Amino acid sequence: MSFWKLRYGVELTDREGNRRWPPLFLVTMPVIGKRLRIDTMQVASIFNLVLVTSGALAAIIWFTTKGMTFFDVTLLLITQFLVGLGITLGYHRLFCHKAFLAGRGVSIILGALGAASMQGKIMTWVSVHRKHHHHSDEAGDPHSPKSTREGLIAGLRAFLGGHMGWTVSGRLCNYTDYIRDLRKDEAIVFVDRYYWLWVLMGWLIPGLVTAAWYQSWSGFLSGILGAGALRAFLQMQATWAVNSLAHLWGSRPFVTKDDSCNNALVNAMTLVGEGLHNNHHAFQWSAKFSLHKGEIDPGYLVLRALAHFGLVWDLKIPGQELIEARREAANNAGVAAR
Ligand SMILES: [Zn+2]
Ligand SMILES: [Zn+2]
Numbered sequence: 001m002s003f004w005k006l007r008y009g010v011e012l013t014d015r016e017g018n019r020r021w022p023p024l025f026l027v028t029m030p031v032i033g034k035r036l037r038i039d040t041m042q043v044a045s046i047f048n049l050v051l052v053t054s055g056a057l058a059a060i061i062w063f064t065t066k067g068m069t070f071f072d073v074t075l076l077l078i079t080q081f082l083v084g085l086g087i088t089l090g091y092h093r094l095f096c097h098k099a100f101l102a103g104r105g106v107s108i109i110l111g112a113l114g115a116a117s118m119q120g121k122i123m124t125w126v127s128v129h130r131k132h133h134h135h136s137d138e139a140g141d142p143h144s145p146k147s148t149r150e151g152l153i154a155g156l157r158a159f160l161g162g163h164m165g166w167t168v169s170g171r172l173c174n175y176t177d178y179i180r181d182l183r184k185d186e187a188i189v190f191v192d193r194y195y196w197l198w199v200l201m202g203w204l205i206p207g208l209v210t211a212a213w214y215q216s217w218s219g220f221l222s223g224i225l226g227a228g229a230l231r232a233f234l235q236m237q238a239t240w241a242v243n244s245l246a247h248l249w250g251s252r253p254f255v256t257k258d259d260s261c262n263n264a265l266v267n268a269m270t271l272v273g274e275g276l277h278n279n280h281h282a283f284q285w286s287a288k289f290s291l292h293k294g295e296i297d298p299g300y301l302v303l304r305a306l307a308h309f310g311l312v313w314d315l316k317i318p319g320q321e322l323i324e325a326r327r328e329a330a331n332n333a334g335v336a337a338r
Helices: 040-066 070-096 104-115 122-134 152-163 186-193 195-214 217-243 264-270 277-282 298-308 320-332
Strands: 005-010 024-028 035-038
Touching: 040 217, 070 104, 070 122, 070 195, 070 217, 070 298, 104 122, 104 186, 104 195, 122 186, 152 217, 186 195, 195 217, 217 264
Parallel strands: none
Antiparallel strands: 005 024, 024 035
């Protein structure tokens, strides 16, 4: 009779040869000898998704029964906006693209706010996103919604895979080659070490604020479920929509090697300017996503205010001439709005 056998450290690279962390467990089952691959990150990600989704469902049942007040909605939107700033200014524009500079205190606050979105630690989020930019919409992109096959079913499968399937299918991990620089950043190491504390605070603080407002325990539950769970769920959908919808539909004022688009609906979902995704792919290093008249980028407005008070500095922004030149190139290439 054979026993459970465990091997650790297999498959240290993905299909493209990128190193990944953590490595997989390989378990040999007793008697039948079948081998199972266990990805601890995948297990954690499934747990995370189940937690947020069941919390959001509980919130829908709770508010359908009890009704949602103006206060509940306002707190949800304020929390989503603040945590959204953590994602767009912290995780994305600062840690991933280094589009501006900030001191340790501001970096930690932005990082902790971003962590409250429950979209993973900074190292993980940034490694996946940098890999996305490197391989946008081609083999190696962790979350492209483009289908390589014809047909509605294939298209739908690719869309769902690029939207949320990738988070639970083993493609969510630390691609270590992409984050060597971040390991030396004390603010990032600090925020990542206490990741679950920020997640907990993202649920607990709205609960306490609502309990204080209503002076009741049911108020506490309203805050946890509304501005905690439902907010995290909506926020995940918004970020995932950037990866899926904003790589399929919208306008393409710039030529990029991928199919990124500016999508007004996605921009509204994120609340912070992340839907201007073609602009972002064209100028990844830019602290400003709104590059044309009428485009709304609340994240950049907040960044400007922070810069005004000297809390952030060296904001990288493309000059008008460069923007015009890129747009001209797009016109010559015949790129049209879709
Ligand atoms: Zn993209
Ligand atoms: Zn980016």
